[in-house]
Amino acid sequence: MSTRKPAIEIKALYKIYGGNPKVKLDRLRSGACGPDKGSGFVALNNINMTIETGKIFVVMGLSGSGKSTLLRCINRLIDPTAGQIVVNGQDVTIAGKKELRQIRSSMIGMVFQHFALLPHMSVIDNVAFGLRVAGVGRKERRERAGKALELVGLSGWDNRKPSNLSGGMRQRVGLARALVMDTPVLLMDEPFSALDPLIREEMQQELLRLQSTLNKTIVFVTHDPNEAAMIGDRIAILLKGEVVQEGQPIDIVLSPASDYVRDFVRGIDVFKVLSAGQVMDAVCPPMELANKPISEWTKHLSKDFVKLAPDDLIAPYLDELAKEQRALIVVQNDGTPVGTVTPKSVLRALAAHSSLSGSTPKMEKPKAADTTRANAAAERATQ
Amino acid sequence: MDFSEFAGTVATSIDDFTTYLSAHFGLVFDSISTVILGIQQPLATLMTSAPALLIITTVMVGGVLLGRLSLAILSGCGLAFIFVMNLWAPAMVTLSLVLTAAVVALAIGIPIGILIAESKRLNAVAEPILDFMQTMPPFVLLVPAVFFFGVGTVPGIVATIFFAMPLPIRLTAHGLKMVEPEMVEAGEAFGASRLAVLFLIKLPLAFRSIMAGVNQCVMMSLSMVIIASMIGAGGLGDEIIRSISRLQVGRGVEAGLAVVVLAILIDRITRRISEKVDPTA
Numbered sequence: 043m044s045t046r047k048p049a050i051e052i053k054a055l056y057k058i059y060g061g062n063p064k065v066k067l068d069r070l071r072s073g074a075c076g077p078d079k080g081s082g083f084v085a086l087n088n089i090n091m092t093i094e095t096g097k098i099f100v101v102m103g104l105s106g107s108g109k110s111t112l113l114r115c116i117n118r119l120i121d122p123t124a125g126q127i128v129v130n131g132q133d134v135t136i137a138g139k140k141e142l143r144q145i146r147s148s149m150i151g152m153v154f155q156h157f158a159l160l161p162h163m164s165v166i167d168n169v170a171f172g173l174r175v176a177g178v179g180r181k182e183r184r185e186r187a188g189k190a191l192e193l194v195g196l197s198g199w200d201n202r203k204p205s206n207l208s209g210g211m212r213q214r215v216g217l218a219r220a221l222v223m224d225t226p227v228l229l230m231d232e233p234f235s236a237l238d239p240l241i242r243e244e245m246q247q248e249l250l251r252l253q254s255t256l257n258k259t260i261v262f263v264t265h266d267p268n269e270a271a272m273i274g275d276r277i278a279i280l281l282k283g284e285v286v287q288e289g290q291p292i293d294i295v296l297s298p299a300s301d302y303v304r305d306f307v308r309g310i311d312v313f314k315v316l317s318a319g320q321v322m323d324a325v326c327p328p329m330e331l332a333n334k335p336i337s338e339w340t341k342h343l344s345k346d347f348v349k350l351a352p353d354d355l356i357a358p359y360l361d362e363l364a365k366e367q368r369a370l371i372v373v374q375n376d377g378t379p380v381g382t383v384t385p386k387s388v389l390r391a392l393a394a395h396s397s398l399s400g401s402t403p404k405m406e407k408p409k410a411a412d413t414t415r416a417n418a419a420a421e422r423a424t425q
Numbered sequence: 426m427d428f429s430e431f432a433g434t435v436a437t438s439i440d441d442f443t444t445y446l447s448a449h450f451g452l453v454f455d456s457i458s459t460v461i462l463g464i465q466q467p468l469a470t471l472m473t474s475a476p477a478l479l480i481i482t483t484v485m486v487g488g489v490l491l492g493r494l495s496l497a498i499l500s501g502c503g504l505a506f507i508f509v510m511n512l513w514a515p516a517m518v519t520l521s522l523v524l525t526a527a528v529v530a531l532a533i534g535i536p537i538g539i540l541i542a543e544s545k546r547l548n549a550v551a552e553p554i555l556d557f558m559q560t561m562p563p564f565v566l567l568v569p570a571v572f573f574f575g576v577g578t579v580p581g582i583v584a585t586i587f588f589a590m591p592l593p594i595r596l597t598a599h600g601l602k603m604v605e606p607e608m609v610e611a612g613e614a615f616g617a618s619r620l621a622v623l624f625l626i627k628l629p630l631a632f633r634s635i636m637a638g639v640n641q642c643v644m645m646s647l648s649m650v651i652i653a654s655m656i657g658a659g660g661l662g663d664e665i666i667r668s669i670s671r672l673q674v675g676r677g678v679e680a681g682l683a684v685v686v687l688a689i690l691i692d693r694i695t696r697r698i699s700e701k702v703d704p705t706a
């Protein structure tokens with residue numbers, strides 16, 4: 043499989059529920075009427091996206107924005123009204139029944155929000171379900187299902203019923219059921235939303251851990267901005283069936299395209315996405331040192347330094363930054379220094395993100411209590 | 426005004442119609458009779474000729490195997506009561522009628538229920554028919570049964586089948602339609618065909634509803650089989666009708682109690698079986 047070919051390409055995808063979809067579609071395309079006019083509900087309105095192989099592509103949006111519909115169009119659990127979806131070179135929108143079953147079992151796995159485990163089957167039978175309907179023999183499917191369970195850390199639970207498992211464990215089974223099929227593409231519809239916050243984070247880490255070795259193309263639906271920022275290589279934000287912004291997490295966080303997106307990303311802990319490359323000051327290094335190798339650079343530095351790659355998150359170095367004892371230097375893969383990170387440069391990046399930026403509040407005298415606290419802090423610092 | 430002449434004309438034309446049907450479709454009715462008697466006769470012979478003690482013991486052992494000692498004791502006492510009341514033979518005939526009618530009703534009803542759940546069009550056709558069947562008072566069902574099959578065991582069983590079939594059809598369809606869409610989606614998402622989804626996901630998950638239909642079907646068969654004694658179906662109902670016509674209240678109560686005992690036993694046993702084999706438990 044060539045890695046640079048996109049795994050999933052979605053072109054001009056529409057889904058209209060109810061009414062007369064074909065008529066509505068024509069009007070919508072010709073611009074004769076808006077999506078809200080007339081009968082029929084436009085759940086997806088001219089969606090175009092390219093999803094790269096081996097990446098986690100997050101689809102985010104409020105409830106009802108069409109995320110699940112979009113995801114289900116990819117494996118045709120829902121038939122789109124118009125448009126094309128190409129998965130690994132195969133057009134799923136024109137696939138016949140048999141072909142579709144083949145595509146689903148060999149190319150596209152799925153994980154559900156409420157797990158959707160079959161309550162009447164044991165854990166291992168649940169995991170082996172896809173293999174069973176694909177006609178894999180009992181012995182082989184047990185073996186493969188066992189391995190998949192091991193992968194998600196659930197070996198030994200084979201013969202339990204799903205009802206005996208906790209939410210987190212159930213979703214691990216859900217994950218194993220998708221992984222066992224060995225499909226290059228994985229669709230995940232709010233897979234961790236139904237879990238407790240702690241378990242949710244654990245599962246996010248688990249997914250990233252698995253992804254680092256499996257390298258699947260994952261389409262991940264969520265309404266949680268922090269989850270999106272944490273696991274997404276790219277994020278598309280959906281509003282009323284339309285993509286309002288698509289890009290890397292940091293781009294969306296730092297330059298939201300609309301108030302809707304801004305509201306969405308406000309909740310994101312910006313330090314989860316802020317990388318050295320984004321907050322560095324490229325102008326800061328003296329002109330004569332630009333484009334010189336780092337060894338040249340460091341000679342001129344008065345203090346010790348820390349080397350960062352542009353993609354490194356800045357969060358772990360904040361402490362270092364506050365101490366101002368060592369310089370933070372951003373160095374490209376080839377060894378060329380490209381900038382430095384300073385408290386000022388970080389602040390500037392944060393200002394761009396802050397929803398309050400632009401409207402500078404009036405200067406106010408600190409209140410008495412604040413002053414004393416500040417003084418006390420200052421005293422402590424000088425001691 | 427007097428409409429008796431008009432009513433007479435209608436009755437005559439219905440008579441003509443049924444005569445026509447029996448004349449031209451006699452083969453159909455004959456084969457239905459053959460099938461029904463082919464099940465009921467050997468069953469009745471077996472149950473009446475087997476020693477009562479053997480049957481009582483078998484049922485009790487069954488109760489123990491189903492994991493309910495109370496069920497075993499209840500069955501033992503109930504059947505012993507019937508035996509002591511000297512109602513054993515008619516009770517066994519009644520049971521054979523009930524089992525025959527219920528088995529046929531289920532064999533037809535459950536597949537129809539599945540078809541209805543799977544096809545909106547069939548559902549639209551079946552819905553009014555089922556409504557009609559369910560609003561029919563049981564007594565009225567005896568009339569067409571007698572038309573086509575005369576009097577005796579066969580029309581009794583046919584009427585019973587019609588009476589007992591709508592509910593299992595409805596409950597089967599209901600159970601299948603109630604399966605969570607996410608379960609079906611999960612199956613489809615992993616490449617299951619429609620049949621695979623039906624047999625591996627929908628039917629097991631609809632099991633409870635289907636078994637409720639089975640239970641109701643058997644219970645309704647029992648009540649109908651008693652009524653069908655009016656047209657000579659035989660069994661405990663005969664005892665009741667005879668005692669009523671002879672004003673033997675005591676004997677009538679005994680026979681009535683025997684029916685109640687059978688009803689309770691059938692209900693408990695079918696429930697326990699469905700609990701025991703429930704795949705979703």
Ligand SMILES: Nc1ncnc2c1ncn2[C@@H]1O[C@H](COP(=O)(O)OP(=O)(O)O)[C@@H](O)[C@H]1O
Nearest residue numbers: 059060083085104105106107108109110111112
């Ligand atoms: N089968 C359906 N028929 C009619 N409307 C539907 C159907 N499924 C979803 N919708 C509507 O489409 C919109 C998008 O639904 P969905 O894709 O489930 O949103 P999300 O997953 O983002 O919450 C919702 O407003 C929903 O009411």
Ligand SMILES: [Mg+2]
Nearest residue numbers: 109110111232
């Ligand atoms: Mg959804």
